[in-house]
Amino acid sequence: MLKRGRRRQRRNRKRGTPFKDRLIVAGRKALGVLSPVVVLVLILGGVWTVYGELLRTPYLEIKKIKVDGLRLVSKEALVEKILAEGEKNILAFDVKKATLLVEEEPFVKSASIRRILPDTLEVVVEERVPVAIVRLDGLYLVDESGEPFKRYSVKDGISLPIITGLEELDESGLRDAISGVLGFLHMVALSGELTPDSLSEVHVDRVKGYTLVTRNEGVKILIGREDFEKKFVRLARFLEARGGDMTGIKYINLNDYRGVVVGLDTPEASKEGGMG
Numbered sequence: 001m002l003k004r005g006r007r008r009q010r011r012n013r014k015r016g017t018p019f020k021d022r023l024i025v026a027g028r029k030a031l032g033v034l035s036p037v038v039v040l041v042l043i044l045g046g047v048w049t050v051y052g053e054l055l056r057t058p059y060l061e062i063k064k065i066k067v068d069g070l071r072l073v074s075k076e077a078l079v080e081k082i083l084a085e086g087e088k089n090i091l092a093f094d095v096k097k098a099t100l101l102v103e104e105e106p107f108v109k110s111a112s113i114r115r116i117l118p119d120t121l122e123v124v125v126e127e128r129v130p131v132a133i134v135r136l137d138g139l140y141l142v143d144e145s146g147e148p149f150k151r152y153s154v155k156d157g158i159s160l161p162i163i164t165g166l167e168e169l170d171e172s173g174l175r176d177a178i179s180g181v182l183g184f185l186h187m188v189a190l191s192g193e194l195t196p197d198s199l200s201e202v203h204v205d206r207v208k209g210y211t212l213v214t215r216n217e218g219v220k221i222l223i224g225r226e227d228f229e230k231k232f233v234r235l236a237r238f239l240e241a242r243g244g245d246m247t248g249i250k251y252i253n254l255n256d257y258r259g260v261v262v263g264l265d266t267p268e269a270s271k272e273g274g275m276g
Contacts (some may be wrong), residue, residue, distance in 0.1 A: 068122075129144055233259050
């Protein structure tokens with residue numbers, strides 16, 4: 001009974017309050033709810049206005065592009081790709097889009113770009129390192145992972161051994177085959193007698209194995225498919241006996257168990273030496 005009486009009293013008080021006063025109270029309550037929203041709208045509007053001004057100010061225009069990590073790619077070509085993004089203001093500049101444009105360059109393995117306010121872009125590039133050329137439907141540069149990544153051009157200014165004999169392989173087996181050749185070239189370099197730079201060709205035959213061709217003399221060195229370390233020792237002894245000179249030699253066959261078989265680039269018969 002007491003509760004009902006109190007509720008009745010409150011209703012009577014409200015009814016007794018003038019409409020104008022009740023309207024003012026209701027308005028204050030509404031403003032109490034809306035005021036944070038209004039403030040937020042005003043703040044966002046102010047921020048947007050300031051941001052628009054920042055996008056138009058010459059102070060934040062890109063004026064410098066620093067590039068690190070270049071050896072094969074020209075800075076001018078890379079900067080041209082970065083500017084192809086099209087935005088001059090550093091705040092509006094699309095870093096992700098520009099990075100993808102830079103990574104379209106075949107010699108670029110990966111790239112990162114960051115803004116340095118007020119007007120500088122810093123670009124760090126990791127290049128692919130070509131270690132050989134492979135002959136497929138054309139000549140292609142090969143990186144350290146065994147991946148052909150760019151069609152070779154004399155404009156590249158790169159002199160590397162050409163891997164031949166893999167033209168018939170499908171894509172699934174090609175990379176493994178190239179990696180095997182690169183491992184073999186590493187062994188050649190470790191032998192100390194030849195370097196990849198001194199070779200013009202590495203031919204791969206499924207049956208006969210590896211054949212090397214020297215760049216300067218054009219001498220074929222038949223290595224085969226196994227016992228590489230022993231054969232490199234034979235080659236070292238043979239070249240030491242000749243003072244490293246391969247002039248007049250057509251081929252050197254290291255596959256004969258008796259020793260090194262040498263074919264001379266003359267009408268004379270092949271010469272066999274017991275250099276085993």
